[in-house]
Amino acid sequence: MSAPALDWGVLGTGWIAERFIGSVRRHTRQRFTAVASRDAARAEEFAVRHGVTRAYGSYAELVADDEVDVVYVATEHTAHLAGARLALEAGKHVLVEKPLGLNAGQAAEIAELAAERGLFCAEALWTFFLPRFDVVRQVLGSGLLGEVRSVLADLGEYFDPAGGHRILRADLAGGPLLDLGTYPVSLATWVLGTPDTVQASGVAHPAGVNGQVGAVLSTARGDQAVVHTTLFSDTPTTAVIAGTKGTLTLPGPFYQPGDVVFTPAGGGTPLTYTEPHIGHDGLHFEAAEVARRVGDGHLETPLRPLADSVATLRVLDGIRRRCGIVFPGEPAPAA
Ligand SMILES: NC(=O)c1ccc[n+]([C@@H]2O[C@H](COP(=O)([O-])OP(=O)(O)OC[C@H]3O[C@@H](n4cnc5c(N)ncnc54)[C@H](OP(=O)(O)O)[C@@H]3O)[C@@H](O)[C@H]2O)c1
Numbered sequence: 001m002s003a004p005a006l007d008w009g010v011l012g013t014g015w016i017a018e019r020f021i022g023s024v025r026r027h028t029r030q031r032f033t034a035v036a037s038r039d040a041a042r043a044e045e046f047a048v049r050h051g052v053t054r055a056y057g058s059y060a061e062l063v064a065d066d067e068v069d070v071v072y073v074a075t076e077h078t079a080h081l082a083g084a085r086l087a088l089e090a091g092k093h094v095l096v097e098k099p100l101g102l103n104a105g106q107a108a109e110i111a112e113l114a115a116e117r118g119l120f121c122a123e124a125l126w127t128f129f130l131p132r133f134d135v136v137r138q139v140l141g142s143g144l145l146g147e148v149r150s151v152l153a154d155l156g157e158y159f160d161p162a163g164g165h166r167i168l169r170a171d172l173a174g175g176p177l178l179d180l181g182t183y184p185v186s187l188a189t190w191v192l193g194t195p196d197t198v199q200a201s202g203v204a205h206p207a208g209v210n211g212q213v214g215a216v217l218s219t220a221r222g223d224q225a226v227v228h229t230t231l232f233s234d235t236p237t238t239a240v241i242a243g244t245k246g247t248l249t250l251p252g253p254f255y256q257p258g259d260v261v262f263t264p265a266g267g268g269t270p271l272t273y274t275e276p277h278i279g280h281d282g283l284h285f286e287a288a289e290v291a292r293r294v295g296d297g298h299l300e301t302p303l304r305p306l307a308d309s310v311a312t313l314r315v316l317d318g319i320r321r322r323c324g325i326v327f328p329g330e331p332a333p334a335a
Pocket residue numbers: 011012013014015016017036037038039042043074075076077079097098099124126166172178179280
């Protein structure tokens with residue numbers, strides 16, 4: 001509530017756009033000034049339903065709106081680069097849904113354009129903006145865990161093959177990696193740094209996308225992360241950060257608001273941090289952080305620096321290379 005009120009424009013009228021607006025409305029003073037869809041009627045219907053002031057039938061019209069301070073790019077993955085570019089070239093600050101781009105090259109292009117134009121840019125990886133992760137950040141910074149040597153994290157969700165969700169569409173960069181796998185991979189690279197080696201094994205989904213992937217990320221000094229993501233089943237979706245002096249467990253779903261449990265090495269009484277398990281109603285934390293940073297004239301947030309967004313995608317690219325997963329517009333792997 002204390003963050004300065006900005007005028008937001010939203011690109012896209014899908015699942016996350018609805019939840020973001022709902023949460024941000026309930027918990028902050030941010031204003032939703034405009035929404036754009038590729039279809040004018042859809043934009044109008046969405047604007048009426050969510051009380052957004054203006055509706056546009058194209059993304060280009062929205063970024064030309066003088067009243068909009070910051071554009072939230074809430075489109076599917078393959079449209080993030082185009083949406084971010086459009087907004088930045090029109091002089092708007094941007095919050096781009098995760099992942100920042102389809103691959104590290106796209107993400108770096110967005111980061112460079114934002115820096116060049118002197119505009120704020122962040123990836124909407126909401127997990128890193130939650131109070132729960134502020135606690136994790138403090139524990140890691142305090143040295144309480146000793147030397148952190150292992151990270152274990154998974155995120156699996158069953159998708160009905162007949163359900164028609166975009167995650168099952170190869171033309172929209174489907175498969176679990178960008179929607180779900182990005183959470184365990186970003187946690188691992190944040191805690192252990194960029195891995196020196198990436199091993200991975202993938203399994204195809206009958207819909208023609210990747211169905212699940214398991215990967216081992218190792219650093220030169222021998223720290224390891226084991227990450228898994230799947231569309232075939234609901235998995236515990238827990239995360240464990242283990243060090244020589246103690247272990248931090250984030251019960252599932254680890255990427256949403258929830259608990260953090262510290263257990264000293266060799267046993268001892270666990271210490272638990274808890275917060276309301278409010279699911280996607282926690283999306284407002286990222287919006288408030290954007291408003292604070294833009295208000296202070298910053299171009300990035302330390303809670304999710306752009307270099308971290310690019311680093312996560314570099315690891316995801318590495319995992320895909322091991323599994324032969326290619327996204328739309330990318331060159332086919334060498335024979
Ligand atoms: N933070 C989270 O918890 C979370 C959760 C879910 C998704 N996400 C992220 O948010 C993004 C959107 O996901 P979503 O679940 O909201 O998807 P969605 O419901 O399918 O909505 C995506 C929107 O993208 C727009 N779009 C632009 N080009 C498109 C194209 N060629 N095909 C289809 N749609 C296109 C559409 O808006 P118009 O038709 O109105 O133009 C559509 O409504 C994804 O990148 C995802 O990773 C984040």
